[in-house]
Amino acid sequence: MRFRHRVAALAACLSLPLAGLVGLASPAQAATSATATFSKTSDWGTGFGGSWTVKNTGTTSLSSWTVEWDFPSGTKVTSAWDATVTNSGDHWTAKNVGWNGTLAPGASVSFGFNGSGPGSPSNCKLNGGSCDGGSTPGDAAPSAPGTPTASDVTDTSVKLSWSAATDDKGIKNYDVLRDGTKVATVTGTTYTNTGLTKGTDYSYTVQARDTADQTGPASGAVQVRTTGGGGGEPGPSGKVNLGYFTEWGIYGRNYHVKNLVTSGSASKITHINYAFGNVKNGQCTVDDTFAAYEKAYTADQSVSGTADTWDQPLRGNFNQLRQLKAKYPHIKVLYSFGGWTYSGGFGQAAQNPAAFAKSCKAVVEDPRWADVFDGIDIDWEYPNACGLTCDTSGPAAFKNLSQALRNEFGSNYLVTAAITADGSSGGKIDAADYGGASQYLDWYNVMTYDYFGAWANTGPTAPHSPLTSYSGIPTAGFNSADAIAKLKAKGVPSAKLLLGIGFYGRGWTGVTQSAPGGTATGAAPGTYEAGIEDYKVLKNACPVTGTVAGTAYAHCGNQWWSYDTPSTIAGKMTWAKNQGLGGAFFWEFSGDTANGELVSAINSGLK
Template identity: 85%
Template sequence: MRFRPTPRVRHRLIAGLTTLVLPFAALVGLSTPAAAAEATATYAKTQDWGSGFEGKWTVKNTGTTSISSWTVEWDFPAGTKVTSAWDATVTNSGDHWTAKNLGWNGTLAPGASVSFGFNGSGSGSPANCKLNGASCDGGPTVPGDNPPSAPGTPTASDITDTSVKLSWSAATDDKGIKNYDVLRDGSVVATVTGTTYTNTGLTAGTDYSYSVQARDTGNQTGPVSGARAVRTTGGVVDPPGPAGKTSLGYFVEWGVYGRNYHVKNLVSSGSASKITHINYAFANVKNGQCTMDDSFAAIDKAYTADQSVDGVADTWDQPLRGNFNQLRKLKAKYPHIKILYSVGGWTYSGGFGQAAQNPAAFAESCYKLVEDPRWADVFDGIDIDWEYPNACGLTCDSSGPAAFKNLMSALRTKFGPNNLVTAAITADATAGGKIDAADYGGAAASVDWYNVMTYDFFGAWAKNGPTAPHSPLTPYAGIPQDGFTSSQAIAKLKAKGVPASKLLLGIGFYGRGWTGVTQAAPGGTATGPAAGTYEAGIEDYKVLKTKCPANGTVAGTAYAHCGSDWWSYDTPATIASKMTWAKNQGLGGAFFWEFSGDTANGELVSAIRSGLG
């Protein structure tokens, strides 16, 4: 029952870089190797969006004298090519590619390194690498050796207010390990030759994330290990959420574009201290697998100091940027917050049917996405938003009533007891409706809770009306469809065996409306959807509270008639009454869609927090 705009362009935006080179036919001549200098060139695929990818080469001077210029050559298999590049001049002759330094980045002092990148099409990897005519591993003639393996995920011991001791299992390499880089929150803080390191000078009561990366004798770095979260002792812990209740909000990935809503807004609005959980929406479902949707917004978008949660600007070469890095910083500042990666949603639910054919393989793909070593410390579990199992949403599913239970069971098995596994589910309580179409009662044993989507019951997709509140708490005289209320949905789920403590009541931070309406009370006729900022028939609460103030209440939800427009939406007052109802029902708490619809001072989040107590 949630809608999202068309995905934005996901290509990297390049500012201040001088080169954007499409394939050429001419081959640039090679530079003469610098005398007595040694160097390495290593390659990494930093992004992959299916139809293309982003690659990065790093050239490092491992010798004792300066290098005045560099040229990297490699071969791509047929069908793979560079489409744009930055920080180097990239040309080709057929499948043979050459990259030369620009005027400002050719000189490398001993120990210095420089990187250049490119967008590519196809799926191949480079081969036959040469750097200044010699081997890319620093040898005279032999092609580059294999990079080292990932070290083991570090363990933490001897944790104090200001220090922690880290230990990890050794990496392996065909020519030997030289040393290890220790990364704290994604940045190198030490390079050591052994497999232990004690990090000192830390802040009491603060969360940190540590990982390790090995370097071989050719100075090639391997993949980063898994991340270990560490919280130092002491300090003042931020206040938890409502006592015994979950208060969860959705943060939408695409909100960083037109909505200009970023993780820092959770801090500036005061909302971060009033919630317990965040669902990051959405990952996609393709070919029965969990996949990242917009990698630029998620892991690559650079934030300036004033845009960043902690006031520290991103750098061009840090291993993780974007929303994920900002969420990592948010958790360091508010350690009580847990974050789940939400999969599916209205637009991306079409892939769940295929996923349900092999639940174990789907669960494995989701685990790899959520627990990717680059951001494993960011997420505390997974949320499934399948709209709808064995029923119709944007598309129709016919996977059978047991498919949802099987899928959630496989996810619980894979993610284990120490991760959260949740699901957003339908609130259609009509006889034979969507709640009846899947085994939500049976699946409840595998989930920590359900986000019951008790909103979007009515809207201007019925363009002529009748006007009705999109999130009614209870039935009322004249309601267009029996069974389309929050109370009936909760009652039906309880009757199917779902514990009340595993049900969260849904709140929309937006309204739905019609135009061409002459009747102030619900039940009037209309001519179509009212105008909205992003989509006709829908508008954020922060706009509606002044554009069309509420002047009535029906079934626990506010409504407003202004001019020829009619809107329904929740206000702080109606949220307070809904939270009282939720507590009286013994529910586990509440959730909302989504943060950017709230006011700049987070008044709806505050109402949920106060209402849950």
């Protein structure tokens, strides 16, 4: 299927001179008026995201559209969606694709692109005519204001200041945008935003409007976190570095909370998701009580170096996490419910979100371990879509559940969710209201891995965690960049998105071709499950032989594996920072080496 972004103008709009009457339209369109406006949806210094919106303002249907503009030298489109974009030098042309060319009166459509360079579009034409229906030719839009600075930050307010924009006709006023939505229009270059939520992250930009009511490009963004709240603060880099600790890992994997200390990982992470609590009968419940709070640890196994006693009120992983937090006070711990195996219970939970949320808080705040957990994470695989089982709760169920959790837990707890990274058209991201739900959540753990694997037992071989698309990728939209872009387009703030890293590889056997795209005869053997193996094993058993789409692959004998390495993780972290993401998370600790080299790579990459 063709990959489509439903791009919304989330950030400052630069309304470029565009058109009333479409002068070069076909006879059937001669009376049709249309406009085109440009929005700069994101900016990471060396590049930016952009969106054009074409609107039929006339009384007859528009059967096709073509938008043209000029970029200054050094600025160009690097990728685009929902339009066919070409260029001749610095002149760029975008034509509708098959499904979005027809516009009824009053209808509009958007297409988006990523660009490099500092410039903004100019000299726009729509179907050969002007783009805004009557701006004076040559009347330039205002420049971008300076990036705001934040001061006087409190629990509920922040003061913003910025340097003035310039314009040939003079500046009329400024729009202040919070997380892409206009919150105020002011005539000066300062604004104090009140009524905010304590302990919450916000992103602010500013755009100028001239006396002809033309708006210029958005300023750079300033990230602000209000004071107060019980949420876990990110590390010194300002980014989240979160790892999953599996409840069952203490058995066959022999991985315990103390391993976070001996590996050096505890000092480099900011958060831990404890996985998984179960969802039964529409309620949260502890899964393995022995592992969670009954298992006795000897002195040499314990984080504190003190042996558990038979009569102490809390033992097991929960007590070890309590000891870890005492030793590393910066770490916040969230209790994660669901996962691949236990997501079947969310459908019933969605029928009574308030009761579900109440049950979850009762588990998290159990008096025996109330000091251990700083929040809750919901890993629903997948709302209104199919995972191990199929859910039919409807597109609003996830938002309703998220709202109920926030209402129950309040602002003093973290409330997060692990979500699909299916960026395909009509895929799992489209199945639920992730944009609407994001207002209630601190962040999303976007599961940007497991795109491809030996469940397709004859191949083609493909990396399970590609950062970007590549020539020959088996499914369009199955990569991190497309998933993140789609979530942003649905209104999720960049700072609420964490990039997912797998500490394992996926592989096939019976493969003769080294490069991706080869055929196979089945899943490669693995320690615990065919087709999957820990990084700590693969780095020596099947060393990397190549890279593709920002990740690594390895061909050894007749096996073919893909997995991330410290080097590819460094590249992914640079990309995450350039995208303005809130950080990264990984699944899961026990796949790393004894000295925690993958955790270290994420930590270093986020600085």
